[in-house]
Amino acid sequence: MIQLFAFYLFACVMVAAGALTIFARNPVHSVLWLIVAFFNAAGLMVLVGAEFIAMLLVIVYVGAVAVLFLFVVMMLNIDFAELRAGFVSYLPFGMLIALVLLAEILLGVGIWQAGPVELAGRAAPVPTDMHNIEAIGALLYTRYIFLFEAAGIILLVAMIGAIVLTHRARSGVRGQNIAQQNRRNPKDAVVNVNQPVGQGVEL
Amino acid sequence: MIETASLLMTMPELLLTGAGLILLMVATFGGDNSARLVGWLAVAALAVAGWSLCGLPSTGGEAFDGLYRADAFGAFAKVLIYVAAAVSIVIAPRFFATGNSGIGGAIRAEYPVLIIFATVGMGLMVSAGDMLTLYVGLELNSLAAYVLASFMRQDGRSAEAGLKYFVLGALASGILLYGISLLYGFTGSTSYTGIATAMADGLSNGELFGLVFVLAALAFKISAVPFHMWTPDVYEGAPTPVTAFFASAPKVAAMGLLVRVSMEAMGSALTSWQQIVIFVALASILFGAVAAIGQSNIKRLLAYSSINNVGFALVGLAAGTAEGVAAVMSYLAIYVVMTLGSFLCVLQMRDADGNPVEDIASLAGLSQSRKGLAAAFAIFMFSLAGIPPLMGFWAKFLVFDAAVAAGLTGLAVFGIAASVIGAFYYLKIIKTIYFDEPAGEYAPAGSTLESALIAVSAAIIVLGYLLNPLLDATSKAAAAAL
Numbered sequence: 001m002i003q004l005f006a007f008y009l010f011a012c013v014m015v016a017a018g019a020l021t022i023f024a025r026n027p028v029h030s031v032l033w034l035i036v037a038f039f040n041a042a043g044l045m046v047l048v049g050a051e052f053i054a055m056l057l058v059i060v061y062v063g064a065v066a067v068l069f070l071f072v073v074m075m076l077n078i079d080f081a082e083l084r085a086g087f088v089s090y091l092p093f094g095m096l097i098a099l100v101l102l103a104e105i106l107l108g109v110g111i112w113q114a115g116p117v118e119l120a121g122r123a124a125p126v127p128t129d130m131h132n133i134e135a136i137g138a139l140l141y142t143r144y145i146f147l148f149e150a151a152g153i154i155l156l157v158a159m160i161g162a163i164v165l166t167h168r169a170r171s172g173v174r175g176q177n178i179a180q181q182n183r184r185n186p187k188d189a190v191v192n193v194n195q196p197v198g199q200g201v202e203l
Numbered sequence: 204m205i206e207t208a209s210l211l212m213t214m215p216e217l218l219l220t221g222a223g224l225i226l227l228m229v230a231t232f233g234g235d236n237s238a239r240l241v242g243w244l245a246v247a248a249l250a251v252a253g254w255s256l257c258g259l260p261s262t263g264g265e266a267f268d269g270l271y272r273a274d275a276f277g278a279f280a281k282v283l284i285y286v287a288a289a290v291s292i293v294i295a296p297r298f299f300a301t302g303n304s305g306i307g308g309a310i311r312a313e314y315p316v317l318i319i320f321a322t323v324g325m326g327l328m329v330s331a332g333d334m335l336t337l338y339v340g341l342e343l344n345s346l347a348a349y350v351l352a353s354f355m356r357q358d359g360r361s362a363e364a365g366l367k368y369f370v371l372g373a374l375a376s377g378i379l380l381y382g383i384s385l386l387y388g389f390t391g392s393t394s395y396t397g398i399a400t401a402m403a404d405g406l407s408n409g410e411l412f413g414l415v416f417v418l419a420a421l422a423f424k425i426s427a428v429p430f431h432m433w434t435p436d437v438y439e440g441a442p443t444p445v446t447a448f449f450a451s452a453p454k455v456a457a458m459g460l461l462v463r464v465s466m467e468a469m470g471s472a473l474t475s476w477q478q479i480v481i482f483v484a485l486a487s488i489l490f491g492a493v494a495a496i497g498q499s500n501i502k503r504l505l506a507y508s509s510i511n512n513v514g515f516a517l518v519g520l521a522a523g524t525a526e527g528v529a530a531v532m533s534y535l536a537i538y539v540v541m542t543l544g545s546f547l548c549v550l551q552m553r554d555a556d557g558n559p560v561e562d563i564a565s566l567a568g569l570s571q572s573r574k575g576l577a578a579a580f581a582i583f584m585f586s587l588a589g590i591p592p593l594m595g596f597w598a599k600f601l602v603f604d605a606a607v608a609a610g611l612t613g614l615a616v617f618g619i620a621a622s623v624i625g626a627f628y629y630l631k632i633i634k635t636i637y638f639d640e641p642a643g644e645y646a647p648a649g650s651t652l653e654s655a656l657i658a659v660s661a662a663i664i665v666l667g668y669l670l671n672p673l674l675d676a677t678s679k680a681a682a683a684a685l
Contacts, residue, residue: 150336
């Protein structure tokens with residue numbers, strides 16, 4: 001029963017947040033709504049017993065992608081003075097969202113203790129003797145190891161590509177030459193001068 | 204657990220990946236001065252990988268629980284891919300080194316490395332036994348291809364080509380993934396055999412949607428007609444050796460992939476995909492022929508020519524029989540030789556200062572200044588047009604023969620009629636070379652290697668019938684493996 005209640009809560013908030021992502025006038029607000037949607041999606045994943053994907057959603061989407069979006073949005077020409085002027089008037093609203101998120105996190109953790117929702121149709125049986133993080137690892141590193149390694153090569157190619165397309169040797173840059181630094185003799189670099197008082201230094 | 208047999212069956216890919224990683228190290232520490240060395244080592248690696256194909260990688264069967272299929276079909280396609288990749292590596296240094304008015308500068312050492320990794324991806328594509336392998340292979344190949352297209356980054360056209368290819372390619376990848384997810388959702392499996400089993404008892408609507416999306420995305424990769432828009436721009440903008448690569452190796456890989464997916468995974472839904480393939484084939488043949496007529500840039504013209512040729516190859520697939528598949532494989536083999544030969548000739552097009560030119564009009568009078576090059580150009584154009592004594596005719600004959608045998612006489616008749624339209628623009632080039640008033644002077648042949656490669660390709664096109672028993676036997680064996 002409580003699972004069902006939680007499901008509808010997460011689902012409704014997620015859909016509403018998704019709609020607000022599109023309708024928000026201010027792009028920064030759009031991104032913040034997107035983060036709310038991601039959090040609720042993570043809650044839904046916890047409900048069906050996929051803690052790994054839930055964690056992934058929070059870490060990857062909220063932690064990396066959404067922050068990246070935020071950076072991009074901030075590159076856009078937005079009048080921040082105007083935004084800050086509204087901070088106090090937005091404060092109750094922001095607190096409300098924070099409270100909703102907090103309540104959802106607490107609820108999600110509580111539901112997780114109560115066990116997952118039973119889905120009607122499952123293509124494959126769920127292994128009962130291991131956690132789903134363990135199950136994913138067991139599949140990824142045995143049956144799909146070949147593709148896992150190939151995916152690694154794809155990332156390597158992406159890295160080579162980024163370097164090939166952007167790296168250029170600039171002239172006039174002073175690179176570090178460690179061998180030269182180590183070869184350097186203190187005698188060549190430091191000169192002791194017995195400086196008479198009252199005269200200028202001769203360099 | 205990883206079995207030794209699986210590793211042995213994937214030996215060509217493992218060898219090439221290892222070689223790619225080592226060559227990357229050589230390139231990093233050797234700098235761009237080592238580019239030629241890296242290039243030749245890459246060619247050696249391709250040769251070793253090709254040699255490793257005889258044995259388990261061409262006969263082994265399923266590796267890694269059916270993710271990878273080591274059979275004669277994959278081996279046949281891989282030989283073509285390796286040859287095309289090796290040629291694209293060999294011809295690159297001279298193009299990048301000379302006469303790009305300071306745009307390209309010397310070749311950079313990453314070029315052969317990227318081609319090697321693209322080749323690994325193409326090997327995965329043609330040997331895929333699972334939708335996941337298909338996707339990973341396709342992405343590996345595409346990602347390397349995007350970078351190669353914009354390799355001359357200071358050149359505006361090259362950068363434009365890379366960006367266009369990337370944006371449209373990403374869209375196609377998205378479509379492909381969506382199709383795969385539909386197929387997985389409605390059949391409960393990503394493996395070709397699993398999908399085939401699920402499709403055997405009638406095709407549900409969801410499966411049909413998945414099939415259409417997958418075919419649409421693959422049509423993009425082979426640049427068949429409703430999804431061909433990127434081809435002329437990318438082929439024109441990319442550096443010529445890269446264009447030669449795009450027109451040969453990835454075409455073979457994507458075509459092999461399409462044939463394997465259609466025949467193995469969706470074999471029982473033949474009637475559903477047959478109409479799609481027939482439409483795509485007809486549209487590609489007709490559009491490729493008509494749109495090429497107005498072109499004045501030789502690389503653009505060859506791009507439309509490749510669209511046209513893909514249409515002909517699809518005629519063989521539309522037959523849906525083992526003969527049809529064998530015809531497609533033979534077509535691809537001959538197509539690779541013709542295309543590489545044509546692009547080698549394009550590489551020879553340099554004005555008196557040694558700068559590359561791409562205007563068809565500048566070819567005028569070539570028959571007087573460069574007799575050998577003019578003759579080779581004529582041979583490749585006649586062959587692409589399908590004029591009888593040359594191999595291009597034999598390729599077209601095989602696919603139409605297979606189509607007629609499968610009862611698609613209408614398709615064959617239409618295809619032959621459209622190939623006459625296509626012959627017009629090929630013949631126009633020959634007319635420009637032989638009968639027009641000489642335009643500008645051309646630089647003399649600068650590289651014996653390129654001349655030798657042109658001579659070999661031309662010889663294969665003219666005397667290829669001597670190789671016919673070999674081609675016949677191997678393509679039949681490849682088709683029988685599906």
